[in-house]
Amino acid sequence: MGEGNAEYGRKKFKRSRSHFADRITADGADGWPVEPGRYRLVVSRACPWASRAVISRRLLGLEDAVSLAVTDPIQDDRSWRFTLDPDDRDPVLGIRFLHEAYDRRERDYPGGVSVPAIVDVPSGKLVTNDFQQITLDLATEWTAHHREGAPDLYPEPLRAEIDEVMEGVYRDVNNGVYRAGFATTQADYEEACRAVFDRLERLAGRLERRRYLVGDTVTEADIRLFTTLVRFDPVYHGHFKCNLWKLAENPVLWAYARDLYQTPGFGDTVDFDHIKRHYYVVHQGINPTQVVPLGPDLSAWLTPHHREQLGGRPFGDGTPPGPVPRGEEVPPSGRP
Structure with a gap:
């Protein structure tokens, strides 16, 4: 990483x-x-x-x-x-x-x-x-x-489509925010930043009428996009200068990200305190003061998203995971 x-x-x-x-x-x-x-x-x-x-x-x-x-x-x-x-x-x-x-x-x-x-x-x-x-x-x-009721995160009939979607997500979003954040010339930054938002716009179009990226259940593609989206406003928007708009300003992607965050197995693994302190403290070349910002307000992650109206079943014919194992819980400092 x-x-x-x-x-x-x-x-x-x-x-x-x-x-x-x-x-x-x-x-x-x-x-x-x-x-x-x-x-x-x-x-x-x-x-x-x-x-x-x-x-x-x-x-x-x-x-x-x-x-x-x-x-x-x-x-x-x-x-x-x-x-x-x-x-x-x-x-x-x-x-x-x-x-x-x-x-x-x-x-x-x-x-x-x-x-x-x-x-x-x-x-x-x-x-x-x-x-x-x-x-x-x-x-x-x-x-x-796997547990009884575990979802199929990489279903064989959909793998070619999942791989195609993940390739664009990786190149332009997962890795793209880093290319923008660590750019040392204006041209390199602008190229990377525009690619990030171009891909996000295309993903928003894909997700406007479908709940998940591929098929009607959560797959590996959703996991890979989510881990960047959940860091977007707290870190990438300001720290990496990916600031054409905030995630919270895109109705489709913001609802999609909240839907996943509120799905067991996603949000209960996210530690916003760790995320913010790592990026703002470790990347001294970008943030030499090591000052960690107070915002954004995280409570909105728990607000209704209404994505269930699009159908889809997060776990397919399976079931949600049980409670987070003892000792693996995210502390209150990292949660909304």
Whole structure:
């Protein structure tokens, strides 16, 4: 995510490819077989790329199969820190910094320490930081351990359409806000910013008469768009200068985002405090004062959206996830 998996400076922003792209699969083809209790998902709630995995894990009911480690939203030069845990150590992995799991896998590797990361608990080694593939594998390779009533987030008949939609969302929205925010020339900024809003307008047109991006249920495409939309007004509008309009000023996307936020598995994973403190404190090149803004007012996230009038069933023939597991709740400081 962000700094750990990107290159920026006096050139166009470029997101690096994941260096560790091993997969955890049902057949164990990469040497990492699906095995409940063996792996730990390390995330920052501030990170949109990691938040995808948190949402997928919760919707699919994989909390007992894949444990969760949440880092401090503020990194230092030693990488993501486990300072939210007693003794500043992850209680399962026993490490203070995520880079320790990376180092156990490969020392002096090229690239930064990014989240999401899946770590093999017995060896303490990083398995993968492939943020694009992790959620797809949770949806398709871990099916034997999905909860009863789990939704199909990547239904096979719709995969080609989902992939096409996600490609545009990734290029122009997920990654586009970063290209705008880290641009170092006026031309690069304007190109990226216009692409963000052009894509958002097209997505709004797509969502005007349909509740979800593909099909009539929540899919991986909705998860990937949501994690950027939920950060848009608190961070990207001001901090990344994506300010042609606010999300709350677009009736379709604002209602769509609120619909998802109020769907179990989405909003109950979002920590607005972590989001704001990470971006405004860590990105000192953009915000050298490290002052974190007070707004925007978050209470509107809980207001009626009326998207149910479009039909659609968030979980298809399935059911909502149960309560957030004890110890994984977002604290009151991060909620509306």
